[in-house]
Amino acid sequence: MAHIRARMLAVATAAALVLTGLGAQSEATAGGGGGGHGPGGHGGHGGHGQVDRPTKVVIIVVDSLSKEIVDRYDMRNIEALMKDGVDTPRAYLGHTGSVTVVTHNVITSGQLPKHMGWTDEGYRDVDGILGDPEPLNPDQLYITSNATTDLFKLQQAAGYPKLADYLAAADPTAKTFTISPKGYAAYAFGGAGSDSLITFGSGPECTTGGSWRKPVGINVPSYILGEPCSRFWVHSGYPTYAYDTAKLPAILYPLDSDRYVTGKDPAHPGGDVWAADAAVEVMRNEASWNGIFVTLPGVDKAAHMWGGVTDPGPTGTDGDPMTHMAAATAEADRQVGKIMAELEAQGEIDDTLVVLTADHGSVxxxxxxxxxxxxxxxxxxxxxxxxxxxxxxxxxxxxxxxxxxxxxxxxxxxxxxxxxxxxxxxxxxxxxxxxxxxxxxxxxxxxxxxxxxxxxxxxxxxxxxxxxxxxxxxxxxxxxxxxxxxxxxxxxxxxxxxxxxxxxxxxxxxxxxxxxxQQIPIVFAGGGVSSHDLRSEVRSVDIMPTILRAMGISATYPMDGIAYDLPMRRRHGH
Structure with missing residues (x-):
């Protein structure tokens, strides 16, 4: 990872990445991603007086969260962010494939799939980036959601820096952390420049018996890894019938024990609670961080199993509310609230730009x-x-x-x-x-x-x-x-x-x-932003350049996304 990061920092340095210290922003003035295959850059920040720019960013991806789901299940913490922050009522995903392994990278690269190295769950290795084909597979076809570090190779071959690389160049003393129970989501989201990637892998059996999943990834902090069977180890190996997912339609893609749900052991909650708790631990244990990217996967799992907004809820004597949409959306909403409350408690909210979005909706x-x-x-x-x-x-x-x-x-x-x-x-x-x-x-x-x-x-x-x-x-x-x-x-x-x-x-x-x-929430909060909404059709690819602009970081590589000026509250000036 170190040599990849060094290369990215060299690119940033050679391109003279600077903190621009621009003034107060006007609402919804769009600038481009910096030339190349992206729109041409223009626009500036007007206003009377200065704003203190955010120095940190937290991106929360609620996997599979459509706007329809937010409305149907009354997700109050997310609705409060929409009301109090900068909402984008006309937002949409803006690309296909509208899948997890694609969008997590779109968000932190500002690249459309056609420019980022892979477009979908399928991938043809036309340039031989991933190696020689097996004799029986001359077509060099891969499934990207089976990949982890191979996604780094595809990112590197495409040549663009990721958000973690920009944050490192802006403040080399601070660290970025990427957290997702899904391995491929973590590697796509953070990229090789993320100082720490925290996800799940198989663990040895503990003294308490049974199978477990433990935190794995790259540079997993000791306070997350812990001892065997400590907090961030969760139960694995339960039979399908341990919940109610052994029946159709859920059995087509049933629960993998407590990877995607809270589970039944209060000492080892999994799913969204696991991811949000890990983010909170990072905030409490790191002297200096400037980026936390976290995925909450519970809504996605329930939506795949039960049909999203058509989920009938638990039925029969084996019905278990935990696996269904009502419980999954409530849990995701609580964890969004938990992350925001921790930023408030630590006095970081005004210095931290929070982005709440989804990697796709649910059909x-x-x-x-x-x-x-x-x-x-x-x-x-x-x-x-x-x-x-x-x-x-x-x-x-x-x-x-x-x-x-x-x-x-x-x-x-x-x-x-x-x-x-x-x-x-x-x-x-x-x-x-x-x-x-x-x-x-x-x-x-x-x-x-x-x-x-x-x-x-x-x-x-x-x-x-x-x-x-x-x-x-x-x-x-x-x-x-x-x-x-x-x-x-x-x-x-x-x-x-x-x-x-x-x-x-x-x-x-x-x-x-x-x-x-396609119709997903994209919300900007914290970081001194006002409650004025953006009226443009903001897309996932626009998140990265908009973050850079809000933080006053100049792009050094062309992006497909548009950099929007977020409406800001003036905190000093005249």
Whole structure:
């Protein structure tokens, strides 16, 4: 990690990264990411008097949190942040694939997927970055959510600095910490420049018996790692029936013990409590930190298992509220409140810019085209088809995928609320054949073929499959923009979009262009910001340049995102 960080700091130094000390900001004046493939930079900070700029940043990602979920489950701490901070009522994710392993990197890079090194759950290693292919897998196809340090290689090959690198250059004495129960999310979120990456791995059995997960990662602090079976070790190895996730639809992607839920042992809570407690411990134990990036995964797990906002809640004698959406959203909301309360208690809130967002929303699979098989983790057979380099071969596709499979040309496909395929033979005729097959598949609204830096729509739009005027209007305004963000040679050859409330995978999912997947909260709080909202269509890719601008840090590398001027409270001046 040290040599990667040294390279990034050298880039920053050579580009003369400086603290600009700009004055009070006017609302919603947009500047670009610094040239290159991003919009041109412009705009400044006007006003009367000066503001004290934040010197620290906390980013809280509530995995799978759509605006619909915030409203439906009355998440009061998050709603308070929206009211008291800078909300973005027109915000949306702004890219596909709208999945965890993509968006965590978008947030802290300011790069769209087409420029950041990978675009989706699937990845074609066209430049041989990850090594020579196995003899049986000449297509060099990988699943990115199986990766950890390989994501560093892809980031490094693309050449951009991450937020942790900018923070280190601004204050080399301070540290950044990245915390996520999901390993691939932590490595994508923090990058090689993060001083500490804290996630979960398997641990040895403790004296109390049973299997455990323990904190692992890079430079895990001793106060987090602790002794075997100490606070940040959580239970693992419970049978599926220990909760109520052994029944359909949850069993397609059931609980992994206490990794994503609080669990039943108050001495070893997992999930969102584990992540927030780790963030609090960092604040209490580190003499100098300037970045904490934390993922709360509980809402995502419940949404995948039970269908998001269509979750019926616990049923039957084995029903367990802990695994369902109402409990998951309440827990996530409490942990957001806990982090904010700790910043207040330590007197850090005015010096810390807090960003609350999500890595994608949640599409309810009311119209479901996967296989409902009551076998643990069968959902992976709905998500994947093909033989990737870094996973087992997936050879049990759902019936709805049959026309594509029949071409015999699928290297890897990924199916959730949008369908993506990486073909073995990419010759024009073979791509045309695969596109024609996809157009015949259940619920497909359009098929898109990659052509350089964009996708061409190669099928008629099936407007009849869209169920409302709002859905049709969203498609007209956003479909082309969103699929184009995946247009890279390492990205999919073909994409098929699906209607609202439609999945090919599990009961609730992500991935596509649907409003439920795209309309997420993006909120800026603390750090001296006012309560005036931004009226622009702020996207995830805009978070990074907006943070840099608020902190007075000049970008040294072109970004795709727009740097928005956050409305600030004047704390001194005239």
């Amino acid at each position: 309810a699979g009311t119209h479901f085209y996967g296989k409902s098989v009551a076998t643990r983790d069968y959902g992976y057979n709905n998500w994947y088809y093909g033989d990737p380099e870094n996973d087992t071969a997936y050879t049990q596709p759902q019936d709805a995928l049959a026309p594509l499979v029949a071409t015999g040309n699928v290297g890897l496909s990924y199916s959730d609320s949008m369908l993506r395929v990486w073909l073995k033979d990419q010759s024009p005729a073979e791509v045309d054949d695969a596109a024609a097959a996809m157009a015949t598949m259940e619920a497909v609204t359009a098929v898109w073929r990659r052509d350089g830096d964009h996708f061409d729509r190669v099928s008629p739009v099936r407007w009849d499959r869209m169920r409302s005027g709002g859905e049709r209007s969203w498609f007209v305004r956003k479909a082309q923009e969103l699929v184009d963000t995946e247009a890279a040679d390492y990205g999919p050859d073909l994409i098929a979009t699906l209607p609202d409330d439609t999945t090919y995978s599990v009961a609730g999912d992500h991935g596509g262009i649907q409003r439920a997947a």
